[in-house]
Amino acid sequence: MPKELVAVAPGEVAIREYEEPLLAPNQVRIKSELSAEKHGTTMSIYRGISPLSDKRYDSELGLFLPKSHAGGWTASFPMKLGNITVGTVTEFTVICRLERPIRLTRKPLILRRKH
Numbered sequence: 001m002p003k004e005l006v007a008v009a010p011g012e013v014a015i016r017e018y019e020e021p022l023l024a025p026n027q028v029r030i031k032s033e034l035s036a037e038k039h040g041t042t043m044s045i046y047r048g049i050s051p052l053s054d055k056r057y058d059s060e061l062g063l064f065l066p067k068s069h070a071g072g073w074t075a076s077f078p079m080k081l082g083n084i085t086v087g088t089v090t091e092f093t094v095i096c097r098l099e100r101p102i103r104l105t106r107k108p109l110i111l112r113r114k115h
Helices: 040-047
Strands: 003-008 012-017 028-036 053-056 063-066 083-093 102-105 110-112
Touching: none
Parallel strands: none
Antiparallel strands: 003 012, 028 083, 053 063, 083 102
8 A cells, every 4th residue: 555744733744554546537647766845835834834824825816815715725734745756657547648667757847768
């Protein structure tokens, strides 16, 4: 069973197992080889010092609104950590036209085949 790193409360992390969902059309499953977390916003949320903890982000308006507004994203726990990854595609849907296995990296977004 796969595992994930999760911030469960300010200053507290846990490694927990999770069930992988079935793939939808045009999705791939990547086995992570190396992952990292961006340090800015995520670290302030993890530390419990984020000015965003009482706000909700509205992507249509591009604004942070009071948390009482419906919809949008808000800083809350538990929060999955690790939004940058390098890994190998292990599974993909029929619609995707990839040969397996293929190794991916990001920044710049380039598909690279491991020879």
